[in-house]
Amino acid sequence: MSRLPPRPDLEWKDDGTPVSRAFDDVYFSLSDGLEETRSVFLKACGLPERWETTPRFTVAELGFGSGLNFLGLLACWKDSPKPDEAWLHFTSVEKFLMSADDARRVLARWADLADLTELLLARWPVRTKGLQRIEFPELRATLTLYIGDAEDWLSTCEFAANAWFLDGFAPAKNDSMWGDAIYQLMAQRSASGALVGTYTVAGHVRRGLAEVGFQVSKQPGFGRKRERLEAIWPENANIPSRPDLSLACPDKISFKQIVIVGAGIAGACAARAYAERGFAVKLIDQASGPATGASGNPIGLVMPRLDAADTPQARLLIQTYLRARRFYADRCPDELHHLDVRQIPQNDKEQIRFDKLMADPPLDEDWLSRGSEGLVHSGGVMVKPAELVARLTDHSNIELCWNTRLDDLNEIGQPASLVIIATGWQSPDLLGKVITPLTGKLGQVNWGTRQTKASEPAARASGSYILSLDETILFGATFEKIDPGQTPEVSDAATAENIAAAQTLAPDWLDGLDLSTLQARASVRGTTPDRMPIAGVCFEAERVRSVLQPLSKGADVSICLPHTPNVYALCGLGARGFTFAPLLAELIVAQSLGEPLPLARPEIEQVTPVRFLVRAVRKGTAFSSES
Ligand code: SAM
Secondary structure (H helix, E strand, O other), X not given: OOOOOOOOOEEEOOOOOEEEOOOOEEOOXXXXXXHHHHHHHHHOOOOOHHHHOOOEEEXXXXXXXXXXHHHHHHHHHHHOOOOOOOEEEEEEEEOOOOOHHHHHHHHOOOHHHHHHHHHHHHOOOOOOOEEEEEEEHHHOEEEEEEEOOXXXXXXXXXXXXXXXXXXXXXXXXXXXXXXHHHHHXXXXXXXXXXXXXXXXXXXXXXXXXXXXXXXEEEEEOOOOOOEEEEEEOOOOOOOOOOOOOEOOOOXXXXXXXXXXXXXXXXXXXXXXXXXXXXXXEEEEOOOOOOOOOOOOOOOEEEOOOOOOOOOHHHHHHHHHHHHHHHHHHHHOHHHOEEEEEEEOOOOHHHHHHHHHHHHOOOOOOOOEEEOOOOEEXXXXXXXXXXXXXXXXXXXXXXXXXXXXXXXXXXXXXXXXEEEEEOOHHHHHHHHHHHOOOOEEEEEEEEEEXXXXXXXXXXXXXXXXXXXXXXXXXXXXXXXXXXXXXXXXXXXXHHHHHHHHHHHHXXXXXXXXXXXXXXXXXXXXXXXXXOOOOEEEEEEOHHHHHHHOHHHHHOOOOOOEOOEEEEEEEEEOOXXXXXXXXXXXXXXXXXXXXXXXXXXXHHHHOOOOOOHHHHHHHHHOOOOOOOO
16 A cells, blocks of 8 residues: 555535545535534534533544534634633544645635635645644644544544544445444543534444443434434443553643753743643753753754655654644744755665655655655755744743753652653753663754855755755764763864765855854754654653563563653654654643643654663663663
8 A cells, every 4th residue: 555645536516515436425414514513513512512611622533524524613612712721622534635625625615614724724734644733723722633544543542532523424335434443442532421423323333332332312313314323421431441551641640830941942842832731831941041952053954754664653753744844834934944955865775765765655746756866855944943942932821941950850849840851961860760761962063154145045965964044054963972971062073074074965055155154063962772752751660660571571561651740751852853842742741731642652652761661671681771
């Protein structure tokens, strides 16, 4: 199967209603799709009334289609009175994602939805497999869409639905959206008192839902349908246990304040996400201003790393990239410089990898194409880090505490505080025994002023990179060992290495540089043994080790691992901080607030702080900072 998700094969009725040829069914009622949304889904699920008592509310839908149900729900959400802390999460699944043009054609007929339609189309999901987190901060709402099969979604994604919209074509025409496995997973992902709405009254749907514990009733139907179904997941129902090792999802916690340590891009993204949810955040840093560590180069580049196979790691890398672009664009559009990034293979092996990637690309031609020398990433973005971090942290709910050093977590009084450690390579000092291996790598960049007039923003990458923005050309970065406690210093050797690399990558750019203006900056990036970042709740290493012992004998372990529920780590972002930070910060926010998680479990396992320990126990090796 191709890595690019399939598009639906659509036919159009005279009135503009789309029909799926593959399923031989309409996307919504021919009577009136929006009225159907209101009656079959919103009313059945007790909306808008339930928002008064459950202001942080999660709706889960099977079958995203054109997004009409989502927009109908958003319109109702927007117009309803609700408490200050209200936030709407809508999570859905779609195997055959429509193009934005087709969605526009579908949605055009509802003039009442025009403004919301434009908002959605401007952020329309990108055609790539897996989860995408798309926010509407202006509406206090989030869309978390899984592009793939419904059962995969339900078995790998964590959320607790307060309402379910079952909208997966007629059961007789599509058994992949209806069936015992689906109902069982729905039961596991239902919050106490969850309500279900659907247009069908098929006997096997009624029986299947009832068998796993939903209380089902028939109601008068909408349009040409005589009846429809409602169901309720009873209050305090016995939720069937989750089958697999829960590395990812700690319990919801209570706290009196949020303290984020480290005001680089990781801390800034986390602070912003909590602040937008309405929480007061203290962002502390020992420095006297933002982005003084690894986030502090004069220019930062957001570009994807694309792997040749569809693995959890490959998906994570794409998803972090997409989220970073959206996160910055929604909040700081003026700080972004959009560009095509040219990626040139470093060697023959990489050329083979590029060929493999282009034979079955994970993103379409709007994002990725072949250039004369390698790949072209059309969604690249450059930022000026200190300005971006300052803009992100400029929020009335964020208190900035400069020149404030924290040496011991006990100083901030946990467990009354929720603490996010985002201090880059210095994080282990604070996290002590709860953290995983993290080492520092010294990186130097050089930059200077162009002799000629400024050109369009441009970037070339091939292991090292060279960036051109306004009057500045910046290139680097070195990647060297540094001892703990050693102060990062620039060196002539690193400058020579950077010039040599830039000379190979873009000799003409270097010719245009006034070498008398050359400057250098060295900083330390936190990296991990598998080069993937660390994001999530912290675990208690010794207790986890003993709980995990059965793994060393090949047995499974299916419990929630002992963790420190109020301490989270967001570090080890290496040279990709600006790309990784927004989605990984969102993961932490979602975990700590009990929201639908923005990553599926296989992707979370790539970044969980406990992964090195799990691997060490499985292999029967000692766990050390080099694991
Ligand atoms: N709620 C949609 C709207 O507001 O436009 C209409 C949904 S339409 C009735 C059903 C959707 O389910 C289609 O978009 C279809 O592509 C999707 N679908 C069908 N089988 C699926 C599967 N196994 N997994 C995920 N999505 C599926």
